[in-house]
Amino acid sequence: MKKIKFLIILLFLTSCSFSFIKTNELEDGMTDVPFNKDFFDKRYREKHEVINLNQVDFNAIYIESYSISDNGIFDLRSGSNDFINGIKFYTNGCVSVFGIDKNKINDQRLLNPIVHGFRGMSYVKKKDTLIDFYAPANSSYQFGKIKHKARVNGDTLFLTDRYDIIDVYLKKQLTEKNLGFEADW
Numbered sequence: 001m002k003k004i005k006f007l008i009i010l011l012f013l014t015s016c017s018f019s020f021i022k023t024n025e026l027e028d029g030m031t032d033v034p035f036n037k038d039f040f041d042k043r044y045r046e047k048h049e050v051i052n053l054n055q056v057d058f059n060a061i062y063i064e065s066y067s068i069s070d071n072g073i074f075d076l077r078s079g080s081n082d083f084i085n086g087i088k089f090y091t092n093g094c095v096s097v098f099g100i101d102k103n104k105i106n107d108q109r110l111l112n113p114i115v116h117g118f119r120g121m122s123y124v125k126k127k128d129t130l131i132d133f134y135a136p137a138n139s140s141y142q143f144g145k146i147k148h149k150a151r152v153n154g155d156t157l158f159l160t161d162r163y164d165i166i167d168v169y170l171k172k173q174l175t176e177k178n179l180g181f182e183a184d185w
Contacts (some may be wrong), residue, residue, distance in 0.1 A: 015152055033119050035100050039185070050121060050122065052089055057171055065084050067166070088174075090183040094119070131159065
């Protein structure tokens, strides 16, 4: 009986600790983003200094290229997956993550953050520049926050996750058709 009470209490506390984010689907019919218009204001602009990384290029997209972990360096451009992540920074601290067809990197689709792409923010906390993305956060594709420490060195963006895996992104200039888009979250 004590085990059952303990399990009930544990289940209750666990369910109370989850924070569910209400989402809205973008025009592409696939991408979910936070529903509330003031979601990023309340969680970032009102609590942190929203700032972009030094040296970040607003006229470029950073293409996911390598992953570095205790198991070695992996070239993500040569794997079997047809899509890799591309990260775009905006002058107001907003960040977008787009799925990029690695066979068409030089012929990018429209990277309009209002139509598709996951959303995030770049900010400073305890002297670290962090980027939080809101996207599928686990193998079940449940929507949630993905946090990285970020730094730029020349044409390279480094994102470090909570497991100390470093994802390396290489800068690629945006095509003319993708230069005019702005983020409004």
